[in-house]
Amino acid sequence: MQRSRDQRSRSSRSTTIHGFAQSGDLLAFQKLLSGNPSLLNERNPVMVQTPLHVAAGYNNVEILKFLLGWSGPEKLEMEAKNMYGETPLHMAAKNGSNEAVKMLLAHGALVEAKANNGMTPLHLAVWHSLRAEDCSTVKTLLEHDANCSAEDNEGMTPINHLSQGPGNEKLRELLNWHLEGQRKRKAIEACGQTKAKMDELENELSKIVGLHELKQQLRKWAKGMLLDERRQALGLKVGARRPPHMAFLGNPGTGKTMVARILGKLLHMVGILPTEKVTEVQRTDLVGEFVGHTGPKTRRKIQEAEGGILFVDEAYRLIPMQKSDDKDYGLEALEEIMSVMDSGKIVVIFAGYSEPMKRVISSNEGFCRRVTKFFHFENFSSKDLAKILHLKMTNQAESSLLYGFKLNPSCSVDAVATLIVEETTEKLRKEMNGGLVDPMLVNARENLDLRLTFDCIDSDELLTITLEDLRAGLQLLSQ
Secondary structure: OHHHHHHHHHHHHHOOHHHHHHHOOHHHHHHHHHHOHHHHHOOOOOOOOOHHHHHHHOOOHHHHHHHHOOOOOOOOOOOOOOOOOOOHHHHHHHOOOHHHHHHHHHOOOOOOOOOOOOOOHHHHHHHHHHHHOOOHHHHHHHHOOOOOOOOOOOOOOOHHHOOOOHHHHHHHHHHHHHHHHHHHHHHHHHHHHHHHHHHHHHHHHOOOOOOHHHHHHHHHHHHHHHHHHHHHHOOOOOOOOOOOEEEEEEOOOOOHHHHHHHHHHHHHHOOOOOOOOEEEEOHHHHOOOOOOOHHHHHHHHHHHHOOOEEEEOOHHHHOOOOOOOOOOOHHHHHHHHHHHOOOOOOEEEEEEOOOOHHHHHHHOOOHHHHEEEEEEEOOOOHHHHHHHHHHHHHOOOOOOOOOOOEEOOOOOHHHHHHHHHHHOOHHHHHHHHHHHHHHHHHHHHHHHHHHOOOOOOOHHHHHEEOHHHHHHHHHHHHO
């Protein structure tokens, strides 16, 4: 009775598309599938496997050839997953079906596909090799650069699944040899990417006039971060870098805000920050007018800045001039900011005049512990201002009023620097610094328009700002 039931069960199983895929009956498989193409990706009960899963698991090469060469109306699902999240390649790997593994990989099966437990085909091939003492499927997967460092959901790599027994030495040597090769290749790739990133860094730094100390610090951070990438590519474990908090000290127009924006881009580029956004705030953005308003207002700005830089301009305005002013809520805003500076979620830059910023530094015991980098932004010299002018003219955005315009060859850096000395006072240069350049150029363009006639059709003449235009621009500014 039992035998009869088993025979009926086998007979029933062998007449299904999955049964033929298991038994390897090619003619019956072809006939059934050709008559009903919708069975191509049919899922069987319980295991939810397709015929491709079954054929791969049983290493039925002829069935696989037929499936992989299928040209009917239905499309074969190469990455279909069974109830365990395993693809046909997983099935072939865990059963040591080496020919099936080769065929599936040749047809584009994903060598790094992950099952529900996070295991790759290489994990499963290692498990099979341990039981069968046959490394052939492992070798095939490694020839297709299967990742020896891939971790499953428990953080285990294929090598981690090997016990220390002597029978595993051959397999261990094979995996370690490929692991070392993969690490070296990653390091070589990282080398090329590192050079490209450092070139990009230098390109951005070239847009900053002066500030040699800050530029050197940026180079140090960038190089250290990129070397950490190399270390990790070689499988070395290193501690994560913490974003540095800073204070920018100097007069208005010395480039503090501009540098903060470039800094956001650079720290993101080298991986220190997840985003390049810079959230610029002043006292009015943080401090409320009534009790209980400042905390939530400041926290909203902190949340907005997460992943990037919080740039607190004129930070000294958060500190009351007199200690007796107990109605001022600026200190509360500063305390809120200080409370998140150890989280690693944002970089905070406090900016302002050098002297008033001393109030901020002395107002909180933990300020100097958290803010570890202080950069002094000196007033720009006339030559610095001339260099800034040239940089602006060569890096105009399409939205800029100066887009498309150029300087006459007579407007060299030295000539423009001399002109600035002649047409401005030291007091004006100190008060405006880099803020002098934009209005000077706008005024110069207006002077160009004023002196041109409507019958001018010379392209160069229509777009070229001369030294005299710049002189007129400065004279208007001085007035």
